[in-house]
Structures are given as C-alpha cells and as structure tokens.
Amino acid sequence: MEVSVTMQATSGPGAVGVAPGVEVSGVSKTFRTSAGDVVALTDIDLEVRQGSFVSLVGPSGCGKSTLLRIVAGLETSSGGSTLVAGTPVDGPRRDFGMVFQQPVLLPWLTIFRNVMLPADVARDRSPQARKRAEDLLELVGLDGFQHRYPRELSGGMQQRAALVRALMSRPSLLLMDEPFGALDALTRETMNSELLRIWSETGATTLFVTHSISEAVFLSDVVVVLSGRPGTILDQVQIDLPRPRTFDVMDSPEASRLTNRIRGHLHARGAVG
Numbered sequence: 001m002e003v004s005v006t007m008q009a010t011s012g013p014g015a016v017g018v019a020p021g022v023e024v025s026g027v028s029k030t031f032r033t034s035a036g037d038v039v040a041l042t043d044i045d046l047e048v049r050q051g052s053f054v055s056l057v058g059p060s061g062c063g064k065s066t067l068l069r070i071v072a073g074l075e076t077s078s079g080g081s082t083l084v085a086g087t088p089v090d091g092p093r094r095d096f097g098m099v100f101q102q103p104v105l106l107p108w109l110t111i112f113r114n115v116m117l118p119a120d121v122a123r124d125r126s127p128q129a130r131k132r133a134e135d136l137l138e139l140v141g142l143d144g145f146q147h148r149y150p151r152e153l154s155g156g157m158q159q160r161a162a163l164v165r166a167l168m169s170r171p172s173l174l175l176m177d178e179p180f181g182a183l184d185a186l187t188r189e190t191m192n193s194e195l196l197r198i199w200s201e202t203g204a205t206t207l208f209v210t211h212s213i214s215e216a217v218f219l220s221d222v223v224v225v226l227s228g229r230p231g232t233i234l235d236q237v238q239i240d241l242p243r244p245r246t247f248d249v250m251d252s253p254e255a256s257r258l259t260n261r262i263r264g265h266l267h268a269r270g271a272v273g
C-alpha cells in the first residue's frame with residue numbers, strides 16, 4: 001500500500017528559499033517559585049532547518065523540556081523570541097505535533113478513537129480523516145489493533161499510537177520529549193528505526209529531547225548539547241552519517257567520533273547525559 005503522509009511542499013531536507021523551521025533568538029527562562037527564582041535557560045540561539053531532525057541533549061534539569069515547551073507555545077519565555085516557520089509562537093498551534101514520554105492515551109477510548117481525537121476536536125468527520133488515521137496506523141504497524149484499548153497494547157505500541165495522533169494534523173513541526181525513555185532497550189531501537197522511516201516520509205521538522213547520546217546521534221542531522229542549569233548551548237554537532245540509517249552506522253568510526261565529542265562536553269562539566 002502506498003501511504004501519502006507528505007506534509008507541506010516547502011518542507012523536507014533540501015528545501016530552499018523558505019524560513020527556517022524554528023528560530024530561537026536570545027531566549028531565557030526564569031521560573032519564579034516560592035523558594036526563589038530558578039534560572040532554567042539563558043541566552044539560547046538556535047536555528048533548526050526546515051525538515052531537519054534536531055536533538056537536544058544535556059544533563060538532567062538543564063532545561064531541555066523547558067526549551068521544547070517554549071517552542072511548542074506551552075510555556076512563555078522570559079526573554080528573547082521564538083519563531084516557527086517565520087511566525088512568532090504565542091501559543092500551541094494546530095500544525096504542531098507533540099509526543100511526550102508517556103503516551104497520554106485516553107484509557108476509555110479505542111486506539112482508533114484516540115488517534116482520531118485531533119480530528120474530533122476539529123469536528124472533522126470526513127472520510128479523509130478516517131482514511132488518514134487508518135493509513136498512519138498501518139504505517140506504524142498498528143493496523144489490526146484499531147479496536148483495542150490502550151491497556152491491551154505494549155508500551156511501544158501505545159507510543160506508536162501517540163505518534164500517529166501527533167501526525168494526524170499534518171504537523172509541520174514535531175516536538176518529542178523523551179518519547180522512548182520509558183521503553184526497554186530493544187523496543188527503543190525498533191522505535192528509533194521506525195521514527196526515522198516515518199520522519200523521512202512526513203518531512204516534518206523534528207525537535208527531539210533525549211538523555212541518550214547514541215539515540216541522538218543515530219536519529220539527528222544536528223545534536224544540540226546544553227550545559228547544566230542554567231542551560232546554554234555548548235555545541236551544535238552536525239551529524240553527517242549517511243541516510244537512510246540502520247544501526248550498523250553506529251559501529252562506524254565517524255559515529256564513535258561524534259558520540260565521543262558530545263560525551264566529552266558533558267563529562268568535562270561533570271554531567272553525563
């Protein structure tokens with residue numbers, strides 16, 4: 001079956017003459033708490049090319065999720081600006097897809113109804129919406145599980161369903177916060193491969209938070225390394241490993257070099273990601 005999940009014609013690696021997918025300029029974030037101010041991020045400048053896959057790595061608490069939430073419009077910054085496709089972010093948008101560490105599926109709805117939620121919210125009862133849900137479920141290997149409930153699926157399958165739901169509204173920007181952190185190592189590897197396949201078919205600009213350096217290297221075009229809190233950008237490592245990628249690529253000297261470079265930054269500051 002041929003699945004058409006292509007996003008905007010302007011997206012995809014190699015697109016020219018279009019605004020960057022994401023432009024973060026001078027962003028800072030201070031949380032005001034009863035125990036005092038928590039400076040989570042300072043002076044973040046980041047440009048994510050449209051259609052590219054960029055990962056954020058850094059020690060626990062360095063502000064990775066905060067940065068992702070600012071780009072998603074779920075959190076306001078204390079300073080600086082954030083543009084997505086050239087437009088300032090002032091709240092969540094329909095063309096943003098989010099995937100969290102926990103799949104956040106509604107337990108009383110079947111997988112199909114969970115996946116259809118964005119269409120239901122938009123009151124889209126069209127046959128095209130149903131068809132898209134069916135095609136995406138097939139794309140992630142969940143056809144045949146549509147009428148099951150979340151509790152009847154493994155963690156990896158639930159996370160696939162959450163990914164399908166995020167893709168339902170044809171996001172131009174996919175934001176993923178440690179989506180595979182709760183999965184076992186083998187399932188995580190499978191999900192990494194599947195994510196790359198799906199990403200290459202959708203062309204969505206993807207910003208991905210992970211604690212795993214090897215996961216970041218395997219998936220990304222660029223790995224952004226953040227310092228310990230307050231998070232600042234220590235390095236942006238270009239990952240020029242050939243695509244499409246299989247896990248063999250991680251055995252290459254180039255993958256080791258890149259992994260060591262990232263690890264070196266984090267070790268140098270006594271915080272291993």
Ligand SMILES: Nc1ncnc2c1ncn2[C@@H]1O[C@H](COP(=O)(O)OP(=O)(O)OP(=O)(O)O)[C@@H](O)[C@H]1O
Nearest residue numbers: 031033038040059060061062063064065066067229
């Ligand atoms: N709503 C909030 N109120 C107060 N402090 C917060 C809030 N959200 C995050 N923080 C603080 O901001 C800092 C950055 O948090 P954040 O969750 O962004 O880090 P992280 O790098 O994603 O961490 P981890 O890798 O452990 O998930 C932390 O010190 C955290 O305690």
